[in-house]
Amino acid sequence: MKKFLKIVAAVLITLIALVAAAVLWATSRLAKDDPSINRPTYKQYEMGQGAADGTPKPNDVGYVVDSAGRGRIVPPMPPEKPMDIHTQANQKHNLSLRSCFWPGPRARNGVFTNDANSFSLENQFPDTATTYIPTAFKLPEGAKLVVQGEFPHMRHWNFNTYNPRGEPQDALNDVEITPDAGSVNPFVPGVPRDAKNRRYTFTIVNGKPVSPRPANTLYTNADAGAEVFMWMRNYVPDHSTDYLGSVALPAVAMVKADGQRLEGDAACEASSTAMRGKQLPSSVDGRAWVLLTHLPWVDTANVGAKDVEARPLQAFFNRKQVVTDLFFPMLTAKTPEQVGGWWSNKVTRYGYTYLSRNYGQVYVMTAKLPRTPKNWHGEKDNPSDYDMRYASVCTGGSLTAASTPDCIYDEQLAASADASGRYALVVSRQDDRPSNATVACGVAWIDMGNGDGMVSGSPQFASLINRHTQVHADFKHSWFAVTQPGTEKQAMGEYLPYVLNLKAKDRFEALGCPVDKSKLWAMLPK
Structure with missing residues (x-):
């Protein structure tokens, strides 16, 4: 029996050593680019005169080191096409559109930033006709968030909640939102897209969707106090004027279980979590x-x-x-x-x-x-x-x-x-x-x-x-x-x-x- 245990221990130690050696080798591969690799060179890795936040430019093969000291190879910036959403004309203005609850827009490298450690770089296969506005929050027991604003002027607009693995839990889409009294939803077929009165209100609550589902309600699929991720997606704003579709950012208030209503910075502070405004880790290490x-x-x-x-x-x-x-x-x-x-x-x-x-x-x-x-x-x-x-x-x-x-x-x-x-x-x-x-x-x-x-x-x-x-x-x-x-x-x-x-x-x-x-x-x- 002792001999068998010694053999098992030796095998386990060998396996651990092999795994450790493999991880060290992989880590070393990521530490510095291999100079023997024949990489193409490009003149343009950024939009216009540079990323909107002024971060350093990549070199001629796209190599750039982020603020955490990690190197990466970024893709070149293609020539601008008619009807592109992110443009040299709007990139800096778009980056300025943020609030305490909405940390700002995200897009591919070279638009808002070149820093892969920055919240402003979308690192999850972004679609360049979409602007991503993620946030994170927590809700105390019995509390809810109340989101209000104007329907944007764009092709499609929605909200998704996520678990920490990046898997969507619930969604609320433009056509599903009933407008406020006296307003219309311009995403509903037959309603003029340029309607003037276009206000909405919806709520975000903890837990899983119930049946029948209340109107204008988005669920976290999480317990009270848990960190929840939520993304607002804005697809193809009219004329590419700005990523919000020519309306203001949605206002967010918190209503506690006892009915107390918190607005603005107070709502942000009460719902704040560690990952709000922070870059997400890669989905595959x-x-x-x-x-x-x-x-x-x-x-x-x-x-x-x-x-x-x-x-x-x-x-x-x-x-x-x-x-x-x-x-x-x-x-x-x-x-x-x-x-x-x-x-x-x-x-x-x-x-x-x-x-x-x-x-x-x-x-x-x-x-x-x-x-x-x-x-x-x-x-x-x-x-x-x-x-x-x-x-x-x-x-x-x-x-x-x-x-x-x-x-x-x-x-x-x-x-x-x-x-x-x-x-x-x-x-x-x-x-x-x-x-x-x-x-x-x-x-x-x-x-x-x-x-x-x-x-x-x-x-x-x-x-x-x-x-x-x-x-x-x-x-x-x-x-x-x-x-x-x-x-x-x-x-x-x-x-x-x-x-x-x-x-x-x-x-x-x-x-x-x-x-x-x-x-x-x-x-x-x-």
């Missing part, structure tokens, strides 16, 4: 990403990518599913639970895939474009005949960096759709962009970026993310329709995005101007 991408059975140079001519996107269910699919596919659940992750939006479902520039420098993403309402130019009509409120495509970095090089949303993408409604979106680095990858030639383009965003990581890695937000109940072909991995084609039909590998820009340029899309569609699986 950097050391874990390094170790996982170097497992013996993982193709480290082409993580997640496949060298194929056409590949569909797959549905996102939760963080565990994404990690197991990439690194332990034999452990992936056949029916994963839809709980989200990376602080996802409860009324958005996502599709994703991975690319490697080793396999191709130019890709084309295509699907039938869902019908969405238009608003950027300040349209007054609020139609009901749409498939979903919003759709977009973004490129991304690793699961740790969770960075976003570029995005395009439906109104920007519409010009690339043919008579059947199928769009053509070219994805490449800026230097690889074909000369005919332009709106004038009938296609759209977004920047692939400069890799996984990791110090000593791959400059060839890229991911693609497709969002479908606030889908109409009658539309049955969105990412919401996919309830099981592998059923995407059956559920989504022609709305399922495929990525076509054109390999190099000369092959795409050979399609002419206007681009001969029939040759692209011929690459799709029959």
